[in-house]
Amino acid sequence: MGGWAIAVHGGAGVDPNLPQERQEEAKQLLTRCLNLGTSALRSSLPAIDVVELVVRELETDPLFNSGRGSALTAKGTVEMEASIMDGPRRRCGAVSGLTTVKNPVSLARLVMEKSPHSYLAFSGAEEFAMQQGVEVVDNEYFITEENMGMLKLAKEANTIVFDYRIPALGLETCSAGAGAVENALQMNGLPISIYAPETVGCVVVDGQGRCAAATSTGGLMNKMSGRIGDSPLIGAGTYACDICAVSCTGEGEAIIRATLARDVAAVMEYKGLELQDAVDYVIKERLDEGKAGMIAVSRNGEVAYGFNTTGMFRGCATEDGFMEVGIWE
Amino acid sequence: MGWAIALHGGAGDIPLSLPPERRAPREAALRHCLQLGVAALKAKQPPLDVVELVVRELENSPCFNAGKGSVLTTQGTVEMEACIMDGNTKNCGAVSGLSTVVNAISLARLVMEKTPHIYLAFEGAEAFAREQGVETVDASHFITPENIERLKQAKEANRVQIDYTQPIQKDLQNETHIASGDSQIGTVGCVAVDDQGNLASATSTGGLVNKMVGRIGDTPVIGAGIYANRFCAVSATGKGESIIRATVARDVAALMEYKGLSLKEAAAYVIEECVPKGDAGLVAVSATGEVTMQFNTTGMFRACATEDGFSEIGIWPSV
Numbered sequence: 335m336g337g338w339a340i341a342v343h344g345g346a347g348v349d350p351n352l353p354q355e356r357q358e359e360a361k362q363l364l365t366r367c368l369n370l371g372t373s374a375l376r377s378s379l380p381a382i383d384v385v386e387l388v389v390r391e392l393e394t395d396p397l398f399n400s401g402r403g404s405a406l407t408a409k410g411t412v413e414m415e416a417s418i419m420d421g422p423r424r425r426c427g428a429v430s431g432l433t434t435v436k437n438p439v440s441l442a443r444l445v446m447e448k449s450p451h452s453y454l455a456f457s458g459a460e461e462f463a464m465q466q467g468v469e470v471v472d473n474e475y476f477i478t479e480e481n482m483g484m485l486k487l488a489k490e491a492n493t494i495v496f497d498y499r500i501p502a503l504g505l506e507t508c509s510a511g512a513g514a515v516e517n518a519l520q521m522n523g524l525p526i527s528i529y530a531p532e533t534v535g536c537v538v539v540d541g542q543g544r545c546a547a548a549t550s551t552g553g554l555m556n557k558m559s560g561r562i563g564d565s566p567l568i569g570a571g572t573y574a575c576d577i578c579a580v581s582c583t584g585e586g587e588a589i590i591r592a593t594l595a596r597d598v599a600a601v602m603e604y605k606g607l608e609l610q611d612a613v614d615y616v617i618k619e620r621l622d623e624g625k626a627g628m629i630a631v632s633r634n635g636e637v638a639y640g641f642n643t644t645g646m647f648r649g650c651a652t653e654d655g656f657m658e659v660g661i662w663e
Numbered sequence: 664m665g666w667a668i669a670l671h672g673g674a675g676d677i678p679l680s681l682p683p684e685r686r687a688p689r690e691a692a693l694r695h696c697l698q699l700g701v702a703a704l705k706a707k708q709p710p711l712d713v714v715e716l717v718v719r720e721l722e723n724s725p726c727f728n729a730g731k732g733s734v735l736t737t738q739g740t741v742e743m744e745a746c747i748m749d750g751n752t753k754n755c756g757a758v759s760g761l762s763t764v765v766n767a768i769s770l771a772r773l774v775m776e777k778t779p780h781i782y783l784a785f786e787g788a789e790a791f792a793r794e795q796g797v798e799t800v801d802a803s804h805f806i807t808p809e810n811i812e813r814l815k816q817a818k819e820a821n822r823v824q825i826d827y828t829q830p831i832q833k834d835l836q837n838e839t840h841i842a843s844g845d846s847q848i849g850t851v852g853c854v855a856v857d858d859q860g861n862l863a864s865a866t867s868t869g870g871l872v873n874k875m876v877g878r879i880g881d882t883p884v885i886g887a888g889i890y891a892n893r894f895c896a897v898s899a900t901g902k903g904e905s906i907i908r909a910t911v912a913r914d915v916a917a918l919m920e921y922k923g924l925s926l927k928e929a930a931a932y933v934i935e936e937c938v939p940k941g942d943a944g945l946v947a948v949s950a951t952g953e954v955t956m957q958f959n960t961t962g963m964f965r966a967c968a969t970e971d972g973f974s975e976i977g978i979w980p981s982v
Contacts, residue, residue, distance in 0.1 A: 428879075430784065449875060451875060451878045451879075451880075451904060452903070452904045452907050453878065453879040453880070454877045455760065455785065456784060456785040457785070457876065458875055458876035459877050461877070523779060559787040559790070560784050560785055560787015560788050560790070560791070561778075561782065561783055561787065562783070563782075567884050567885065568884065568887065568908070568910070569886040569907075569910040569913060570884075570885065570886065587779070587781045590755070590781050590782070590885050591754070591781070593890070593913045596913055597913075597917070600913070600914065600917040600921060604918060604922045605921045605922075
């Protein structure tokens with residue numbers, strides 16, 4: 335009990351057929367991020383700085399769905415969003431609709447610290463980025479070949495799957511699609527092999543018991559341009575207060591509806607549950623048919639994960655020397 | 664148990680010296696919207712339809728900071744946002760950054776019902792509006808002379824405000840006593856419950872006077888400016904940044920569910936303990952037909968009615 339702790343994630347909802355090399359790559363990235371974070375914590379960097387630097391690393395690496403390597407909109411472009419929250423005083427910053435900003439989480443932090451607002455989006459956010467002099471690049475920088483391929487598959491899958499989201503119906507009930515996709519596991523109406531949520535996030539409690547959280551994503555593959563998910567919404571994808579910090583990932587709409595991140599803290603505050611119990615409660619009771627996962631830390635130095643998906647890329651480390659990364663249950 | 668409805672036209676530093684010519688039209692608008700909502704509930708319309716139609720009416724009124732009458736961004740433009748939520752399913756729809764859509768709340772409902780998403784913003788939302796054929800107009804339709812004046816004053820004072828300083832009177836006394844210089848009114852909303860306990864909530868706004876282009880407030884953030892589940896429906900108003908941080912609307916419901924507080928107790932706790940004084944107000948109804956309207960600002964334009972015949976229209980705290 336006590337001491338610093340850090341957790342990271344690279345998305346809840348993993349294709350059980352994910353090739354071994356991909357699993358290894360993911361674990362290496364998570365390990366690298368944990369090492370960055372633990373090193374910063376040992377140098378007494380505050381939680382808010384640690385979550386930002388770890389999420390920057392995740393954004394810069396093309397592996398997961400944030401920054402470079404973001405999922406593509408229906409138009410084949412990238413629109414990124416992120417949020418960051420500092421537990422003491424619950425300061426927060428969020429951005430959506432970024433197309434040129436290399437590190438969305440850093441812009442979210444600037445919104446928190448250098449603007450009178452909490453949330454900036456689209457051209458206004460890009461304008462703010464220019465004023466702040468953050469690093470910007472062409473939209474093409476963020477687009478990977480792999481995601482171009484995924485977009486194509488997603489569009490094909492959508493011509494089989496109905497246009498509107500039909501809760502709990504899978505492709506197996508649609509005769510046109512029955513033979514087309516072997517893996518019946520779905521998230522957000524798409525087969526898991528295509529959907530791959532892979533939002534990234536980090537939560538930290540530092541040596542002084544301060545909690546912070548940050549989440550970043552390119553959003554849903556083949557999303558409508560202008561679609562905002564849970565990642566930039568305080569209380570949904572990200573939350574931090576005096577007692578804990580939470581970052582969520584998975585089906586954005588389900589996370590929003592459940593105000594998932596806030597509920598972990600609310601259940602601790604108002605029902606008196608401890609961190610892991612609160613995470614378990616919220617995953618079990620608040621998602622209805624939604625699929626999601628989360629990482630969380632408490633001011634007492636505890637770490638918890640929870641997910642009702644097949645796997646979540648995650649890792650954690652605590653001051654007593656414990657460290658692990660994992661994908662499956 | 665019975666139906667109940669509450670609506671608001673914004674909480675903030677509404678000066679007690681508000682002149683009759685500015686007070687009367689707002690009270691009339693609140694009365695009119697309340698009557699519309701009550702009639703709809705009596706006609707057994709689902710609460711989701713009721714909150715939408717009431718908020719459409721509030722948006723169309725130039726008296727309040729939503730739709731026509733929205734406050735202006737720092738560039739003198741209008742960027743509207745809205746959100747609607749259904750208590751039974753917790754389905755929701757939200758929009759931000761609208762500049763031509765006459766009724767943002769209706770577009771939010773279409774996002775909820777006609778897309779696989781919850782939230783669309785800016786160009787993407789405008790494009791969706793055109794696809795759906797909703798009513799759009801030239802952006803100048805929403806701009807009122809009052810708001811042009813407010814923006815001018817805010818720029819002169821180098822201030823971002825939630826609107827409703829008197830643009831004509833220049834009543835500086837009221838503007839300066841809040842440290843940040845914000846005058847805190849803005850946003851419209853409606854919550855309703857039918858006699859079966861079905862709940863719904865809707866909120867709509869033009870945001871903050873002199874806000875940065877692209878600024879999103881609490882209104883479209885589920886759990887902040889709006890929330891509905893099986894316990895209650897809540898619509899909040901005030902300083903968006905504080906409402907987001909305090910997850911105001913969600914917390915009212917969470918206190919009822921997790922701590923067993925009553926609607927009034929939960930609302931009072933959130934307003935008194937969780938947001939700075941002068942920053943917020945809310946209206947809420949519970950599944951059992953209770954209603955509450957609370958604020959820690961000077962005033963809140965509001966109205967409510969319940970099936971047992973109670974009704975109230977107000978601006979400042981009831982004595």
